[in-house]
Amino acid sequence: EAQVTQNPRYLITVTGKKLTVTCSQNMNHEYMSWYRQDPGLGLRQIYYSMNVEVTDKGDVPEGYKVSRKEKRNFPLILESPSPNQTSLYFCASSWGQGSEKLFFGSGTQLSVL
Amino acid sequence: QKEVEQDPGPLSVPEGAIVSLNCTYSNSAFQYFMWYRQYSRKGPELLMYTYSSGNKEDGRFTAQVDKSSKYISLFIRDSQPSDSATYLCAMSGGDTDKLIFGTGTRLQVFP
Numbered sequence: 622e623a624q625v626t627q628n629p630r631y632l633i634t635v636t637g638k639k640l641t642v643t644c645s646q647n648m649n650h651e652y653m654s655w656y657r658q659d660p661g662l663g664l665r666q667i668y669y670s671m672n673v674e675v676t677d678k679g680d681v682p683e684g685y686k687v688s689r690k691e692k693r694n695f696p697l698i699l700e701s702p703s704p705n706q707t708s709l710y711f712c713a714s715s716w717g718q719g720s721e722k723l724f725f726g727s728g729t730q731l732s733v734l
Numbered sequence: 735q736k737e738v739e740q741d742p743g744p745l746s747v748p749e750g751a752i753v754s755l756n757c758t759y760s761n762s763a764f765q766y767f768m769w770y771r772q773y774s775r776k777g778p779e780l781l782m783y784t785y786s787s788g789n790k791e792d793g794r795f796t797a798q799v800d801k802s803s804k805y806i807s808l809f810i811r812d813s814q815p816s817d818s819a820t821y822l823c824a825m826s827g828g829d830t831d832k833l834i835f836g837t838g839t840r841l842q843v844f845p
Binding site for chain 1: 740742766768770775776777778779780783785822826827831832833835836837838
């Protein structure tokens with residue numbers, strides 16, 4: 622089954638404790654992206670990757686890091702989480718940017734205390 | 735002004751009603767228009783995809799694009815409780831090639 626898998630689904634952590642949210646896709650997509658979704662603000666892009674070893678900032682990259690060492694994986698790293706990073710996070714993948722259908726993961730609800 | 739504006743709702747309708755969901759946008763270069771449906775505690779899924787102007791129909795769903803007014807719509811006929819979800823419009827085109835999302839409209843269809 623074609624899917625984007627994110628883990629964990631729920632995460633509660635404390636300020637400053639480094640964490641990683643994993644994302645994996647099995648569709649051989651070149652493009653992958655991370656979004657955060659907040660009430661009233663909708664989906665905002667954090668980082669995206671056009672291909673292996675190619676990453677770029679989205680609209681809200683501060684406080685986040687990503688890497689794309691393999692085509693299928695695109696982890697999101699919060700080196701020193703802060704309460705304003707409490708949000709619902711989605712990983713997505715597609716054949717390309719913009720005009721292509723995006724496949725989303727089921728989301729990671731992160732709470733930073 | 736946001737590039738894409740969408741009324742957040744919530745919109746509450748009885749089963750069987752015709753639902754109209756709308757987005758306006760400011761960038762005249764947009765040419766790819768999509769509607770994503772997001773159920774509670776799930777990721778968005780592509781529902782409808784339209785290129786440029788015109789209508790597209792898929793079962794009970796019709797997507798309309800009016801580029802002259804910079805306005806897109808999603809119509810749901812014979813709405814069902816299973817249609818209860820948040821509907822996000824998204825669009826792209828021009829020199830950015832980035833997909834821009836609306837904030838979503840929450841729809842509730844009650845039996």
